[in-house]
Amino acid sequence: VQLVESGGGLEQPGGSLRLSCAASGFTFSDYSMNWVRQAPGKGLEWVSFISSGSTTIYYADSVKGRFTISRDNARNALYLQMNRLRDEDTAVYYCARDRYYFDSTGYYRWFDPWGQGTLVTVSS
Amino acid sequence: EIVLTQSPGTLSLSPGERATLSCRASQGISYRSLAWYQQKPGQAPRLLIYGASSRATGIPDRFSGSGSGTDFTLTISRLEPEDFAVYYCQHFYDSPPFSFGQGTKVEIK
Numbered sequence: 001v002q003l004v005e006s007g008g009g010l011e012q013p014g015g016s017l018r019l020s021c022a023a024s025g026f027t028f029s030d031y032s033m034n035w036v037r038q039a040p041g042k043g044l045e046w047v048s049f050i051s052s053g054s055t056t057i058y059y060a061d062s063v064k065g066r067f068t069i070s071r072d073n074a075r076n077a078l079y080l081q082m083n084r085l086r087d088e089d090t091a092v093y094y095c096a097r098d099r100y101y102f103d104s105t106g107y108y109r110w111f112d113p114w115g116q117g118t119l120v121t122v123s124s
Numbered sequence: 125e126i127v128l129t130q131s132p133g134t135l136s137l138s139p140g141e142r143a144t145l146s147c148r149a150s151q152g153i154s155y156r157s158l159a160w161y162q163q164k165p166g167q168a169p170r171l172l173i174y175g176a177s178s179r180a181t182g183i184p185d186r187f188s189g190s191g192s193g194t195d196f197t198l199t200i201s202r203l204e205p206e207d208f209a210v211y212y213c214q215h216f217y218d219s220p221p222f223s224f225g226q227g228t229k230v231e232i233k
Contacts, residue, residue, distance in 0.1 A: 034222075036169075044161075044169065044212055044224040058220040094168055109216040110159040110174035117168055 001025040001113055003095050008118030015085050015122075021078035021095030021115055029053075029073035032098035034111060035080050037091035037120075045091075048080065049098065063089075085122045092117040126150050128213050130225035136233040143200040145228045147213035152193045157217040160189055160198045163227075164209045172211075173198065200230070208232050 007019040021033070035047040048069040049058040057069055068081040078095050096111035127150040137143055147158070155176035161169040171180040173189035176196055186201040200207055213225040 043227045044163075044214075046214075046220070046222045046224065049220060049222070060221050099174075106154065106156050108156045108175040108178070110171055110180075111161075111169075111214070112171040112174075112180065114168040114170070 001097075003097065003113060003115035005093060005095055005115045005118040008093065008120045010121045010123065011085050012124050013086060013122055016081070016083045017085065017120060019080040019082065019093055019118060019120070021080075023076045023078065023097075026097075028071075028076040032056075033071060033078045034096045034098055035069060035078075036094045036096055036111070036114070037089075038094070038117075039088070039091045042091075047093070050078070082120070085120075087122050090120060090122045092119050125221060126153060126215055126217055126223060128215055128223060128225035130211075130213060130228045132228060133226070134229045134231060136231050137203055138233045139203050139205055141203050143198075143203055143207070143230055145198040145200075145211055145230070147191075147196040147198070147225050149194045149196070149215060149217075153215050153217035155192045155196075157215050158189075158191070158196050159214045159216070161212045161214065162207075162209050163212065169212065203230070205232075 002024045004022045011017050032051045034049050037045050050069045066084045070079045094114050094117045096114045100109040129148045131146045158176040160173040163169040177189045188199045190197050210227045210229045212227045
């Protein structure tokens, strides 16, 4: 099971970038996926969620209206289109598989695995 | 929106000592919706615990989780050199955002 992000780089404020996450070793179309970011020296911030069939999508308020999550199950790929970038979007962006299961007590959920991350730097 | 507060911010301990990390939720959450991750410098986070107390595959039994309601704990019974890292809790209760605590750094004393 592996997730590999790409597409990061240096972009000016107001610009755009498209991140990709290539999945392998599992049936990608069976799983929901997430993007999580980490600003330099800071903690983890959940960014966005997409269900396995793209029917349910969520965003953090900090990126809503600027970022778009999507996926291509035929290509085993997850994407994050980042528009109107701001300085505060500078971070390492990770993709993470959404896992859950049900038992007699209820519903459990977690992220596993995570990709190695791709660095996005927004600066003039 | 549920806020997770981790304490302490930094824990200075020696190898072999016991580490106790706290994660407090701003409102009661199901224990099933609480996970813990370990992150080492330059690496991605790694799942340690899900459902507040279930160890992920391959995680040594010196790591244990407990708690319910608003108070959750990650315990490392005897610190090994590779355990010095930053630890984050995360919740999945109700609707997004699936927020994280701010992290606890376990450093070598």
